[in-house]
Amino acid sequence: MEEKRWHKFYDEGVLPSLDYKNLTLPQILDESAAKYPNQTALLFEGFSMTYAQLKDSVDRFATALAALGVVKGDRVAIQLPNLPQCVIAYYGVLRAGAIAVMTNPMYVEREVVHQFNDSGAKVAIILDALWMKTARKVRDKLPCEHYILTGIKDYLPFPKNLLFPLVAKKTGMVVKVPPEPGVLWLKDLLASHGPTPPTIEWDMEDLCNLQYTGGTTGVSKGAMLTHRNLSCNVQQCRAWFPVVVDGEETMLSALPFFHSFGLTVCMNLAIYVGGAQVCVPNPRDIPKLVGIIAKSKASLFPAVPTLFTAINEYPGIEKNIDISSLKGCLSGSAPLPMEVMEKFEGLTGANITEGYGLTETSPVITANPLVNKAHRKAGSIGIPFPDSEAKIVDLETGTKEMPVGERGEVILHGPQVMKGYWNRDDETAETLRDGWLYTGDIGTMDEDGFFYIVGRKKEMIIAGGYNIYPREIDEVLYEHPKVLEAAAVGIPHPHRGETVKAYITLKEGETATEEEIIEYCKSKLAAYKVPKLVEFRDELPKSTVGKVLRRVLKEEEAAKAE
Amino acid sequence: MSSEPPNRVAFEPISRRLADGTEVRLRLIDPDDGPLLVELFYTLSPESIYNRFLTPVHRVDHRHIKRLVDIDMCIQVALVACIDAGDHWRIVGVARYHRNPENMEEAEVAIIVGDPWQGRGIGGMLLQEIGNLAISCGINRFSSTVNPGNAKLLRFAESYGYESTKKYEDGLLKMETELRV
Numbered sequence: 081m082e083e084k085r086w087h088k089f090y091d092e093g094v095l096p097s098l099d100y101k102n103l104t105l106p107q108i109l110d111e112s113a114a115k116y117p118n119q120t121a122l123l124f125e126g127f128s129m130t131y132a133q134l135k136d137s138v139d140r141f142a143t144a145l146a147a148l149g150v151v152k153g154d155r156v157a158i159q160l161p162n163l164p165q166c167v168i169a170y171y172g173v174l175r176a177g178a179i180a181v182m183t184n185p186m187y188v189e190r191e192v193v194h195q196f197n198d199s200g201a202k203v204a205i206i207l208d209a210l211w212m213k214t215a216r217k218v219r220d221k222l223p224c225e226h227y228i229l230t231g232i233k234d235y236l237p238f239p240k241n242l243l244f245p246l247v248a249k250k251t252g253m254v255v256k257v258p259p260e261p262g263v264l265w266l267k268d269l270l271a272s273h274g275p276t277p278p279t280i281e282w283d284m285e286d287l288c289n290l291q292y293t294g295g296t297t298g299v300s301k302g303a304m305l306t307h308r309n310l311s312c313n314v315q316q317c318r319a320w321f322p323v324v325v326d327g328e329e330t331m332l333s334a335l336p337f338f339h340s341f342g343l344t345v346c347m348n349l350a351i352y353v354g355g356a357q358v359c360v361p362n363p364r365d366i367p368k369l370v371g372i373i374a375k376s377k378a379s380l381f382p383a384v385p386t387l388f389t390a391i392n393e394y395p396g397i398e399k400n401i402d403i404s405s406l407k408g409c410l411s412g413s414a415p416l417p418m419e420v421m422e423k424f425e426g427l428t429g430a431n432i433t434e435g436y437g438l439t440e441t442s443p444v445i446t447a448n449p450l451v452n453k454a455h456r457k458a459g460s461i462g463i464p465f466p467d468s469e470a471k472i473v474d475l476e477t478g479t480k481e482m483p484v485g486e487r488g489e490v491i492l493h494g495p496q497v498m499k500g501y502w503n504r505d506d507e508t509a510e511t512l513r514d515g516w517l518y519t520g521d522i523g524t525m526d527e528d529g530f531f532y533i534v535g536r537k538k539e540m541i542i543a544g545g546y547n548i549y550p551r552e553i554d555e556v557l558y559e560h561p562k563v564l565e566a567a568a569v570g571i572p573h574p575h576r577g578e579t580v581k582a583y584i585t586l587k588e589g590e591t592a593t594e595e596e597i598i599e600y601c602k603s604k605l606a607a608y609k610v611p612k613l614v615e616f617r618d619e620l621p622k623s624t625v626g627k628v629l630r631r632v633l634k635e636e637e638a639a640k641a642e
Numbered sequence: 643m644s645s646e647p648p649n650r651v652a653f654e655p656i657s658r659r660l661a662d663g664t665e666v667r668l669r670l671i672d673p674d675d676g677p678l679l680v681e682l683f684y685t686l687s688p689e690s691i692y693n694r695f696l697t698p699v700h701r702v703d704h705r706h707i708k709r710l711v712d713i714d715m716c717i718q719v720a721l722v723a724c725i726d727a728g729d730h731w732r733i734v735g736v737a738r739y740h741r742n743p744e745n746m747e748e749a750e751v752a753i754i755v756g757d758p759w760q761g762r763g764i765g766g767m768l769l770q771e772i773g774n775l776a777i778s779c780g781i782n783r784f785s786s787t788v789n790p791g792n793a794k795l796l797r798f799a800e801s802y803g804y805e806s807t808k809k810y811e812d813g814l815l816k817m818e819t820e821l822r823v
């Protein structure tokens with residue numbers, strides 16, 4: 081790769097260009113299982129599994145999928161929280177040659193129907209409780225031939241597996257699933273199939289994941305990530321973390337696996353480096369999370385600013401809890417305030433680097449250097465990864481590169497950039513031009529080649545690390561029988577970056593409460609998209625020609641905060 | 643700097659033909675046009691609605707309709723394009739502008755054509771006539787805040803010779819065009 085201005089800021093040992101192993105993700109698992117058969121691969125609530133056992137389960141599951149008729153190129157949806165089963169299911173799906181469609185466990189019926197149909201999922205692997213709550217209710221609208229279920233307790237050790245139903249009854253996580261045709265259980269399939277999956281002819285350009293991401297049109301679309309994309313990105317992440325010792329790390333997998341960030345930097349990276357990973361299905365339980373760090377002696381912890389902040393503020397964290405095992409952390413999805421970073425580093429002795437990427441880039445493509453703290457810049461998303469490039473181009477045509485310091489659209493290039501959007505040629509053509517990914521983010525680059533995000537080209541809310549498109553929320557609000565007009569707006573929030581607020585005008589003669597609207601949204605939108613606040617108005621602010629002015633609503637909110 | 647207090651615009655209805663021979667009549671909007679705007683609304687696709695109002699309006703708000711038809715014809719001006727529908731001339735497109743009260747030489751413009759009639763030249767006709775009308779009233783700049791994903795509009799504006807400066811603000815695209823005589 082030609083010399084770039086940012087290369088001189090790379091940490092020692094990080095090369096501008098890497099010598100990639102041409103291995104698909106299941107081949108990477110094979111390699112780790114061969115090197116570290118007895119090393120712990122997965123940990124969950126006292127349950128543990130070695131690499132040899134993980135590979136065995138993955139192979140059995142792939143064999144079972146093949147027996148169900150899954151062939152290369154079929155799509156298989158996975159809707160599971162961070163549990164050992166999710167890792168087994170994901171690698172099993174890939175080993176069978178299928179394309180994984182990772183699905184947010186928070187999705188409600190409407191969203192599941194869209195994603196399973198858009199991808200054409202032949203099989204879906206779902207947590208039993210989610211099956212009962214969501215997919216089963218809309219089964220007649222789904223294209224899947226088989227549903228493979230698993231329960232949390234399937235991978236709990238004795239006696240927790242026996243106690244679990246008692247604990248979980250309260251939380252609705254324990255369910256009775258009626259036997260029905262086409263509904264199978266993961267643990268039965270693993271028991272009844274040998275570890276003899278069919279041999280797949282791999283091509284690195286084959287699709288590995290359809291990773292769904294929201295859109296300004298109000299419906300989400302599947303980014304086509306190839307084996308090359310995901311394999312290269314995990315190798316790039318490995319290279320960026322020179323502190324990692326293969327075969328010796330413990331990864332705290334607290335970012336959801338269904339999202340590209342958790343998928344690559346937790347699940348896949350842990351497997352690539354032959355590390356143990358602790359599956360954390362609910363990172364918002366902070367007391368539990370810090371307990372897990374202390375107990376597991378986790379060394380790697382990719383997370384989002386909200387989590388670092390919550391740990392910093394956890395009572396007694398400075399004296400009573402030892403989380404000094406942490407040594408490498410990656411923060412993404414929202415700006416990480418310098419004081420949060422410094423406090424966390426002081427608490428743990430770890431290095432945190434802030435990175436940036438999109439679902440479309442597998443996801444990581446820029447980051448600050450991890451080791452040399454003098455080389456990182458506050459407020460910057462860092463410098464491009466090895467073999468990757470970022471550029472700032474003019475907002476109008478996207479063809480002219482902007483001078484240092486001037487605003488423009490951020491465009492990206494590298495081996496981790498997606499192939500396109502599934503069945504959406506127009507949007508692919510708009511987003512991928514001449515091999516460059518047009519992000520829609522507005523940014524600048526400084527003298528040293530560090531990048532900064534200063535705005536967005538499209539209307540988007542970022543709350544708690546999730547990208548939310550106001551149009552999707554508006555669409556749902558407008559479907560409410562009492563609503564005349566609606567506009568969702570992102571308003572500043574101390575921990576979540578932004579939070580969603582809905583402004584509503586009701587039809588004449590109607591009355592409604594905030595709770596009623598929120599409850600309604602909960603039935604139609606995943607929790608993170610649901611407005612946290614609702615304000616009723618006689619009218620929404622509009623421009624003189626009749627266009628809704630979200631900006632005015634935002635400004636009013638900002639003025640109130642002062 | 644604002645010009646003389648403007649008077650009500652004058653616009654004699656005109657009749658034009660599309661390339662396929664269909665007759666289109668252009669006239670100023672009328673306070674009684676409410677029902678015809680509602681009729682037009684129901685021909686709009688979700689995309690067109692979103693692009694015009696920047697929110698996915700599902701229902702007609704009669705207060706809003708009233709405000710769109712009941713205008714002073716000097717600060718706010720709107721032209722409609724009508725096609726013979728047998729029993730009445732239905733409105734198939736609307737172009738409107740609203741002058742900036744602080745700078746009367748500037749106006750915000752918006753345009754809509756019902757989906758069944760798009761791509762036949764009606765939008766172009768409306769844009770040209772509303773532009774001429776604006777120029778005759780002393781307006782020299784049009785601005786419009788649009789959805790940056792509205793590729794159709796960007797092409798449309800360009801193909802009718804509107805060279806605009808573009809600015810991205812709060813997820814929207816602000817276009818400004820100098821009007822030339």
Ligand SMILES: CC(C)(COP(=O)(O)OP(=O)(O)OC[C@H]1O[C@@H](n2cnc3c(N)ncnc32)[C@H](O)[C@@H]1OP(=O)(O)O)[C@@H](O)C(=O)NCCC(=O)NCCS
Pocket residue numbers: 660661662689690691693694751752753754755756759760761762763764765766767786788792794795797798799801
């Ligand atoms: C933008 C909009 C007003 C254009 O209206 P329209 O009636 O389709 O416009 P026209 O038919 O004049 O022009 C559209 C295209 O058809 C072409 N065209 C015009 N007459 C044609 C004919 N007889 N045969 C084939 N093509 C024709 C034009 O050259 C133009 O080509 P382009 O693709 O290069 O732009 C319309 O699409 C619309 O209402 N969109 C939704 C609302 C909106 O976006 N408003 C703008 C923000 S306020």
